[in-house]
Amino acid sequence: MSPKLPTRQNVQSVLNHLNSSEGVIYLKGQVMTERDDTDVEQAFRQESNFFYVTGVAEPGFHVIIDIASQHIQLIAPVVNADDVMWMGMPDSISALIEKYDVDTVIYEDQLDQRLQSSSVVYTLPTTKVTGNYNLANLEQVAALKVAFGEARAVKKDWEIEIIRQANKISSDAHVKLMESVEVGSNEAQLHALFLYESARRGAFFQAYYPIMGVGMNAATLHYNKNNAPLTNPSDLVLVDAGAELDCYASDITRVFPVGGKFTPEAAAIYNLVLDMQKACLAACKAGSAWEYIHQIAVEVACQGLLDLGILQGEKQEVLDSDVVAAFYPHGIGHMLGLDVHDVAGYPTGVERIDRPGYRYLRMRRNLAPGNVVTVEPGVYFCDFLIAPVLEDEKTSKYVNQEALNKYKSTGGVRIEDNIVITEDGYINLTTAPKEIEEIEALMTASKA
Incomplete structure (x- = not known):
């Protein structure tokens, strides 16, 4: 197994640039896509901001970062029998915690409940959000984008x-x-x-x-x-x-x-x-x-x-x-x-x-x-x-x-x-x- 990337440092850098003390940051990672009218997968590449705070280069993941506690929760795709048949068995929750610099891991079927319990949800324009959540306003979304940019500008x-x-x-x-x-x-x-x-x-x-x-x-x-x-x-x-x-x-x-x-x-x-x-x-x-x-x-x-x-x-x-x-x-x-x-x-x-x-x-x-x-x-x-x-x-x-x-x-x-x-x-x-x-x-x- 490759060494765990210390992406928690990047989370801290983003939070340092974001003037907020409550709510959560929610990002959705990239999903596997296919060619039009086929079942042939396109080459997968993770969305850069998502990788920056998770180190996850696999499709179908989400992340929730609690701003006050700085708790990082990775959300994994639900294990699907068809996917396992074609792509193999995914990592277990314990293996994911060992692999990535996060605090906890849950499955995607718990995502809605987790977001609905948040006082405010910050996200980026690249994250398409559907659901009944208390989303941050456009000005706050812009502030989060700036926070990611300024954090990423200075490399660890x-x-x-x-x-x-x-x-x-x-x-x-x-x-x-x-x-x-x-x-x-x-x-x-x-x-x-x-x-x-x-x-x-x-x-x-x-x-x-x-x-x-x-x-x-x-x-x-x-x-x-x-x-x-x-x-x-x-x-x-x-x-x-x-x-x-x-x-x-x-x-x-x-x-x-x-x-x-x-x-x-x-x-x-x-x-x-x-x-x-x-x-x-x-x-x-x-x-x-x-x-x-x-x-x-x-x-x-x-x-x-x-x-x-x-x-x-x-x-x-x-x-x-x-x-x-x-x-x-x-x-x-x-x-x-x-x-x-x-x-x-x-x-x-x-x-x-x-x-x-x-x-x-x-x-x-x-x-x-x-x-x-x-x-x-x-x-x-x-x-x-x-x-x-x-x-x-x-x-x-x-x-x-x-x-x-x-x-x-x-x-x-x-x-x-x-x-x-x-x-x-x-x-x-x-x-x-x-x-x-x-x-x-x-x-x-x-x-x-």
């Missing part, structure tokens, strides 16, 4: 350790792809190999659908066709993939050449993105504003594109024009945890910045110790994004089209690591190599 040491393990599994899988890629293979083979390498190391699920983009496919941020052939040794492959372990995500992006050797143009764009990431990482520590970290990436990108001759003009003028957003359109990163784009990126009352390159920030808050975030700058050559800049006389003057065409075949480069914020810096959980010399040496050795 044991949560960080699981994310570290997920990163190790994913980093090793990324290395295998670098070692195995060759002309004549295709994106689908890389996709399959990543799934295999993750699963054989104990991570049977992915935190999100993997991205395997070769050449210009890498210029599409969430490319997921994953079926193109690898025909050109100088093409770059962008792999954005991360395994999930015990419901906790990893999210890693690496880029490498099909033939194992970066062209001068590809190396120049790659090193620019790496410079962006290193500058951002250097500024990551408790108290730093996330939009400030993003601004660093934009400024380094601008200077690098100017140095390469792709952009032209006075740096501040180019920055003010927001032309850089055509090459770096997304945010610098996001919260990571039970969801790959984890909760609490925007605290209550914080609005998005309505500006190109900034409006897609998935997070806007000051960093705090225990936050786990991704740092993932990129530079892309996507005609759809660049064309409006070239067609507008106000912005076209900042782009040197001859230099642009020289580098366009690079497609797209993104480098992404997962870090834990500390008081005076960060800890990088991602171990996959990212220096050009490391990648080329690894790929050369694998083909020797």
Whole structure:
């Protein structure tokens, strides 16, 4: 049996953020679903908030948390003869108490009575409640959602350790792809190999659908066709993939050449993105504003594109024009945890910045110790994004089209690591190599 996850600590964190002294919190876990008009089960994944306070990754459970006493009561599905025939005998009540960090366990046929006896029932919008209960009002429901988000934003040491393990599994899988890629293979083979390498190391699920983009496919941020052939040794492959372990995500992006050797143009764009990431990482520590970290990436990108001759003009003028957003359109990163784009990126009352390159920030808050975030700058050559800049006389003057065409075949480069914020810096959980010399040496050795 796996060690019991200390999820009672998470319950305490939620209660600390919830300004209430009576009633209960009620959550319903995810249920097993089937394909339309069939009895074939869909892959099961627990609802994240439910897992956060129970550690239960099985379908059909509920939980009731008494706010005053902090008593945690798990509600198990009633044992059904048909279910036992198909799925096997479920754990007994005593086994469930041994397995999960809860106080008591009852069966689902006692749930209504338990909720009806509660003075007030708090729940989340994701929990569909049916029954004659004294439900909390909408304002209180919103407060509970905020409490979960703020609690989940700061990871416990044991949560960080699981994310570290997920990163190790994913980093090793990324290395295998670098070692195995060759002309004549295709994106689908890389996709399959990543799934295999993750699963054989104990991570049977992915935190999100993997991205395997070769050449210009890498210029599409969430490319997921994953079926193109690898025909050109100088093409770059962008792999954005991360395994999930015990419901906790990893999210890693690496880029490498099909033939194992970066062209001068590809190396120049790659090193620019790496410079962006290193500058951002250097500024990551408790108290730093996330939009400030993003601004660093934009400024380094601008200077690098100017140095390469792709952009032209006075740096501040180019920055003010927001032309850089055509090459770096997304945010610098996001919260990571039970969801790959984890909760609490925007605290209550914080609005998005309505500006190109900034409006897609998935997070806007000051960093705090225990936050786990991704740092993932990129530079892309996507005609759809660049064309409006070239067609507008106000912005076209900042782009040197001859230099642009020289580098366009690079497609797209993104480098992404997962870090834990500390008081005076960060800890990088991602171990996959990212220096050009490391990648080329690894790929050369694998083909020797």
